[in-house]
Amino acid sequence: MKVLGIETSCDETGVAVYDTQSGLRAHALYSQIALHAEYGGVVPELASRDHVRKLLPLVRETLREAGLRTSDLDGVAYTAGPGLVGALLVGAGVARSMAWALDVPAIGVHHMEGHLLAPLLEDDPERGRPEPPFVALLVSGGHTQLVHVEAIGRYRLLGETLDDAAGEAFDKTAKLMGLPYPGGPQLAALAEQGRPGVFRFARPMTDRPGLDFSFSGLKTQVLLAWQGSDRGDAVRADIARGFEDAVVDTLSIKCERALDAAGCDTLVVAGGVGANKRLRAKLDEMTRKRGGRVSFPRPQFCTDNGAMIAYAGALRLAAGQHGDLAVRVTPRWDMATLEAVVHGS
Ligand code: KG4
Ligand code: ZN
Numbered sequence: 001m002k003v004l005g006i007e008t009s010c011d012e013t014g015v016a017v018y019d020t021q022s023g024l025r026a027h028a029l030y031s032q033i034a035l036h037a038e039y040g041g042v043v044p045e046l047a048s049r050d051h052v053r054k055l056l057p058l059v060r061e062t063l064r065e066a067g068l069r070t071s072d073l074d075g076v077a078y079t080a081g082p083g084l085v086g087a088l089l090v091g092a093g094v095a096r097s098m099a100w101a102l103d104v105p106a107i108g109v110h111h112m113e114g115h116l117l118a119p120l121l122e123d124d125p126e127r128g129r130p131e132p133p134f135v136a137l138l139v140s141g142g143h144t145q146l147v148h149v150e151a152i153g154r155y156r157l158l159g160e161t162l163d164d165a166a167g168e169a170f171d172k173t174a175k176l177m178g179l180p181y182p183g184g185p186q187l188a189a190l191a192e193q194g195r196p197g198v199f200r201f202a203r204p205m206t207d208r209p210g211l212d213f214s215f216s217g218l219k220t221q222v223l224l225a226w227q228g229s230d231r232g233d234a235v236r237a238d239i240a241r242g243f244e245d246a247v248v249d250t251l252s253i254k255c256e257r258a259l260d261a262a263g264c265d266t267l268v269v270a271g272g273v274g275a276n277k278r279l280r281a282k283l284d285e286m287t288r289k290r291g292g293r294v295s296f297p298r299p300q301f302c303t304d305n306g307a308m309i310a311y312a313g314a315l316r317l318a319a320g321q322h323g324d325l326a327v328r329v330t331p332r333w334d335m336a337t338l339e340a341v342v343h344g345s
Contacts, residue, residue, distance in 0.1 A: 259290070
């Protein structure tokens with residue numbers, strides 16, 4: 001089954017074709033980062049308009065790269081939420097229209113399920129493909145969640161952030177030290193040059209039981225350290241390192257607790273912050289020590305992309321699930337309400 005996947009929930013237009021026989025056939029991404037940079041954040045109306053401009057050319061490019069025509073497609077998957085309502089509607093409208101014209105089924109995919117399944121998208125030659133049950137750490141700009149994946153489609157929330165998401169904390173901390181939007185990856189690059197231990201920030205909520213997170217206090221600690229410094233490049237790098245170590249340690253401590261709570265030895269990590277090198281190394285070390293393992297998507301599939309949507313949609317379509325003809329999106333959507341994916345149903 002060849003499934004076209006469309007992602008337009010925020011500021012990236014992503015398109016891909018996933019083939020249930022041969023895997024990922026092609027993918028293309030257009031990032032709107034430059035468009036939003038001068039505003040210091042995503043402007044929803046501009047995001048919708050840019051998706052309108054870029055989506056169809058990207059669909060054509062992806063099909064060309066895959067060597068397929070529209071008539072070869074067996075289904076269409078699109079992100080139906082959570083996300084910006086106008087941006088989501090662009091993808092949903094195009095996906096539903098194409099499916100209707102081609103007379104194939106279409107399915108609305110939960111964006112976070114897409115992220116969560118991204119580590120299963122490709123075979124990892126070293127570690128193989130993880131299979132449920134496992135614990136997933138979802139760390140993006142909008143979410144920080146620990147989820148017990150009992151089966152594909154059966155998700156139990158173990159813990160989540162009570163305020164800022166991990167990626168949001170990276171972005172806000174970068175901004176207050178004068179780094180341009182979106183600062184997360186730049187802060188991480190700067191931390192590479194910083195010295196460990198020069199600045200030590202709290203590991204929030206690790207001194208009490210529980211699996212929830214809180215990252216908003218960290219940026220206040222960074223602000224105080226930054227304001228009290230000479231605000232030079234060396235200090236900025238040392239603070240970046242101190243901040244990154246605090247976030248990475250906190251995430252690792254909670255992941256270990258979540259594995260214990262769920263009785264699992266496999267962890268999968270997804271979402272933009274999953275591209276962070278130090279986080280990847282730390283979680284690798286933590287899971288190895290306990291005889292388990294961790295899987296990540298390749299960094300380009302950690303951040304938003306069409307491949308994860310094509311894959312998640314293909315699993316559901318192949319199990320016989322699909323939506324009705326309405327162009328419907330769900331800007332706020334609880335992952336625990338999803339239907340389990342049971343083949344042969
Ligand atoms: O998953 P994603 O592309 O979009 C959302 O659905 O939010 O995640 C984007 C987030 C941003 O906050 C960005 O700063 C963060 O992921 N990010 C990183 C890194 N690369 C992206 N944070 C830390 N280190 C990185 N290398
Ligand atoms: Zn995302």
